Amino acid sequence: xxxxAALIKPVVDALLALLQxxxxxxxxxxxxxxxxxxxxxxxxANPDENKAQARIAIxxxxxxxxxxxxxxxxxxQKHRATKARTAGKSGTGRRRKPAASADAPVxxxxxxxxxxxxxxxxx
Numbered sequence: 001x002x003x004x005a006a007l008i009k010p011v012v013d014a015l016l017a018l019l020q021x022x023x024x025x026x027x028x029x030x031x032x033x034x035x036x037x038x039x040x041x042x043x044x045a046n047p048d049e050n051k052a053q054a055r056i057a058i059x060x061x062x063x064x065x066x067x068x069x070x071x072x073x074x075x076x077q078k079h080r081a082t083k084a085r086t087a088g089k090s091g092t093g094r095r096r097k098p099a100a101s102a103d104a105p106v107x108x109x110x111x112x113x114x115x116x117x118x119x120x121x122x123x
Contacts, residue, residue: 027062028062028063028064030058030062031058031059031061031062031063031064032059032064032068034055034058034059035055035056035058035059035064035068035069035072036068037051037055038051038052038053038055038056038059038072038076039068039071039072039075041055042072042075042076042079043075047079049076049079049080052072052076053076055072056069056072056073056076059072
């Protein structure tokens with residue numbers, strides 16, 4: 001007894017829909033794990049920005065648009081801003097003497113003579 005094609009198509013469509021739903025669920029789980037790893041990476045003392053950015057991109061590609069994605073992006077942006085602002089500064093170096101201003105006298109130099117303005121002729 002042959003199975004009619006009209007009966008097979010709905011069964012195949014249902015199986016394909018279940019398979020896609022399973023793939024989407026797996027992709028979503030992987031994206032959530034990647035996002036957790038990105039946040040964990042950004043909380044480290046010296047985070048790897050590229051890894052964190054890649055994991056955030058994975059979460060976005062999987063369709064995750066949650067507060068966690070926004071939090072991770074904000075953390076990455078703030079870390080990069082702080083890194084740029086503090087570039088070249090070290091906390092272990094010695095304090096430098098303040099630079100001499102133009103008005104301050106230079107050590108060992110003679111004081112400048114004051115000149116009086118020329119007298120105005122009386123009329």
